[in-house]
Amino acid sequence: MPRCSRNCRKRWQRVFRADNFYSSIRLIIMLAFLQGLTPYYVGWDEQQAELSLRESKLGFVNAFARFLFAVYCYAYSQVHNEYLIGYFMRTDISQSSSHVHNTVGMLAGVMIFILPLWQRRSWRKSIELLSAIDRRLAKLRIRINYFQVQYLGLLVVLLAFALDAFIILVCWLCFAKMQVQASWPFVLIMIGEVLTLSMVVTMFCLLTHSVQRRLQRLHKVSANLWKV
Structure with missing residues (x-):
């Protein structure tokens, strides 16, 4: 039993220990990788002997397969006239907006899954730049609480997934009240849109907050040097 508890404690520390910027965003990168939003993952670099993308x-x-699957689901919904708005009301305006929604959904699949792969190097350079800024701040004896960054990322992800679960549950209960049996492509579209958009917004907000935090640190350093 003591050995088991010791091993569990080591695994807990290994997962939730954040010594640098890469370890603090490991959870976000892993979730984005699983959803097909990025081809990167946080792993150990043997040459530099540290964590990196x-x-x-x-x-x-994964990203290309998810894109093709999303296009298939939207096309299936288009052919079978299965729309979320159409289950609650059917008018000329609602049908037109539903057709536009499916078309935009296919285009959004290109924006969300294909363009990040195309611009992956720019995104990686931005992450490496933030890590380089942290190393220079460490030389100036200004440390960043990476555990707080990791905790904030985990909190935002949990809140986003809780909101997504609430929205999906409400839609599912409405379908049950109306005795609607939606097809599996339509259900996957509804779930995929909510989860993917939440993950994209979460990554953008956390990256923006990281840049803002470092700019504030650099501003404090420049202000102190000006006083000296």
């Missing part, structure tokens, strides 16, 4: 061929296959 690693590119995976599986990430490209």
Whole structure:
């Protein structure tokens, strides 16, 4: 039993220990990788002997497969005239907006899954730039609480997933009250839109907050040097 508790404690510390910027955003990068939003994952770099973003061929296959699957689901919904708004009301305006929604959904699949792969190097350079700023701040004896960054990321992800679960549950209860049996492509569209958009917004907000935090630190350093 003591050995088991000791091993569990080591695994807990290994997962939730944040010594640098890469370890603090490991959870966000992993979730984005699983959803096909990025081909990167946080892994150990043997040459630099530290954590860094690693590119995976599986990430490209995952993103492309999710894009094709999303296009299939939207096309299926378009052919069978199955729309979320149409279940609650059917007018000329609602049908037109539903057709526009499916078309925009296919285009959004290109924006969300394909363009991040195309611009992946720019995104990686931004992450490496933030890590380089942290190393220079450490030389100036200004430390960043990476555990707080990791905790904030975990909190935002949990809140976003809780909101997504609430929205999906409300829609599901409405379908049950109306005795509607939605097809599985339509259900996957509804769930995928909510989860993917939440993850994209979460990553953008956390990255923006990281840049803002470092700019504030650099501003304090420049202000102190000006006083000296």
